[in-house]
Amino acid sequence: MTTHRLIPPAVASKVTLDGRVYDPAAGGQDVPDYDSMALQANGWSFLAVSGPTSARPHAAVGPYPLLRGTTFWDTSVDHLVSWDGATWRDENGNIPQVTFPLQARMVGLGDSIMAGSVGPSLLNPALYYSGGRFYLVSNQGVGGSTTVDMLSRNATTTGGVASTLTLSPDVVDLHIGTNDITGLGSGAAAIFANIQAIVSELTAGGVKAVFVHTVLPRSDSAWTAAYETVRQALNASIMTLQYPAIPVNLETIGFNSTIGVDTVEGLHPNRPGAWLVGSAVGAAWASKAVTNSVLFNSASDWGNLLVDNDMTEGTAGVLLGTGTTGSVPTGWNAGVNVTGMTTTCSIATKNGFPQMVANFSGTPGSSGILLLYRDQAYSGNIGDVYDCWADVEMAGLTGVGGTFFATDGVTVWEASGNALGQPPNFNGIMRGGPAAPLTAARTVSRFQFGVYLESGVACSGTIKLSRCTWRKNPSP
Known part of the structure; x- marks a missing residue:
């Protein structure tokens, strides 16, 4: 169902349409398109098509084409956004971002580095460094996972987009890509396209934002110079992602993949490595959360x-x-x-x-x-x-x-x-x-x-x- 953002007239009475009551006193409202015309006939003004971030126009053809100057009322960020030909910007020319309330539901999705199946998972340290502000519902990390796996697993199989959506997360933390490089031999463009598809499917399912990590460096015996070239190209692409994807740059944190420094065997973070990664990820989470602490709320x-x-x-x-x-x-x-x-x-x-x-x-x-x-x-x-x-x-x-x-x-x-x-x-x-x-x-x-x-x-x-x-x- 498409909704329209309508602004009521300054002086007006309530309007009832098939039992649905629209009260002008409530201010701007998002109404079903089938009620929009009747309300406009009663003096309400059309502002823009509306909906969550995932419903923004995305194609040059269709009932609501994506063209330079296209406007959309984004209910996820509560702003009117417009397409400038390259990105969506709010009324002040800024790229709008969502701010999560305390206790927003978080799910971790990824491979063994997320799962903690070899060394510690990055999720607990990330939660600590976020100030504990998110409700970490589940770790959906599965060792060996690729982007292809995430897109193909059904709702009853842990570690996929479908199973993640059954948990009703507000936000997802995504760590994926290294197994695509070594296990599938995929190139950067193919992996990045799958990451974009994962973000798209998650947001279409109601997720408000997806934190996407860059791929950590490796020095294990399976790693080659050719793989490293793919990793660097993929990370460069990840850093171009825009909301509702939020890139998390792990290239600049000083992670050392040498065995015994920040990894167990050149790939999986050991405890110092997991806490190092978690500190960067948690800081990224905290930057998108309200600044209150969970320890300072009323009973x-x-x-x-x-x-x-x-x-x-x-x-x-x-x-x-x-x-x-x-x-x-x-x-x-x-x-x-x-x-x-x-x-x-x-x-x-x-x-x-x-x-x-x-x-x-x-x-x-x-x-x-x-x-x-x-x-x-x-x-x-x-x-x-x-x-x-x-x-x-x-x-x-x-x-x-x-x-x-x-x-x-x-x-x-x-x-x-x-x-x-x-x-x-x-x-x-x-x-x-x-x-x-x-x-x-x-x-x-x-x-x-x-x-x-x-x-x-x-x-x-x-x-x-x-x-x-x-x-x-x-x-x-």
Whole structure:
């Protein structure tokens, strides 16, 4: 159905057409084309054909041809845009961009680098560096995926455009292309055309924007100079994409594909590499989101249960394991499940709120974890999905096998193992992976932050948590 943007007259009465009521007091409105003529006969003025970004005219022929000067009211960005012969521009001559509200639904779509099937996925670090502002619904990354796979998979097969659209995302983060180059032998033009088709199908299905990453450099044994030429040409094309595609330039972040630097084996990012990529991707996400933090919303938003750090008050928490001393906030448990470690817990203050601190060091007698957790009482209904946030500081981590921040024991997209490298220092908002939708009413769930410890590997570091928050995620 085509809609028209109409402007009501300054003085007019409501108009009713087959039971549909149009009130001039509501201002400009997008109305079905079959009501447009009747409203214009009642004094309403036609401004432009309207619809989401995906409905903009795109062909030189048809009922609404794309010609220089063509105008369109874009409901995704709430602007009148016009075609200047090369791109769409708003009333001020700017290329319009969408700004996402907090909790916009995000889906990751891509290959093994997105999936985290060899090293850690880039998605969790990206979510952290975005300030936790997006609701990360699903990781649809599948190892070995190509653009051809994404376009051909059906709705019940993970890793395709069709399956992604079943999740009702507002925005998609796309990392794809390297397997097209080596696995299919495709040229840059063919891969880029498929990426454009992926973006087109996603936006036609209701996605408001697609972040498209450039292809990371490689130095594994399968890589050749000819492949590198294709990669560079493809990346140059990706950087020409315009909204609703949003290019993310990973060429300028200093990613080093040398084995043991930023990759596991010359291809897949290790932990430092995943956090490096995630920092760039998360910054791109954050640049398109409202600047508020998820930690600063009222308790009525989305059925929030806890805000303003009331999860880290008091000093009556429980110390776990041997070698754990100090104070822990009420309701929390902190310590290790291995021997050979010294853990000192304390309670500090950050920005006026209590901050839980754990300093640890030692050589674990077996593999295990340092865990900070709280079993949180709440009232959850069937179908609800809950998630946790915290203001987190990680500093001086050495010898650890990774970290996780999780809801209900769900540790998503984070491989463990010291060989994958150390997490970087971090100071910002972390968000745990959402638990699965509740299949029965619940009264308690677990909020936890952990550090993997490896047998016989000397380790140390500091973890600090404050403003821990637990919320119900919005429905699509």
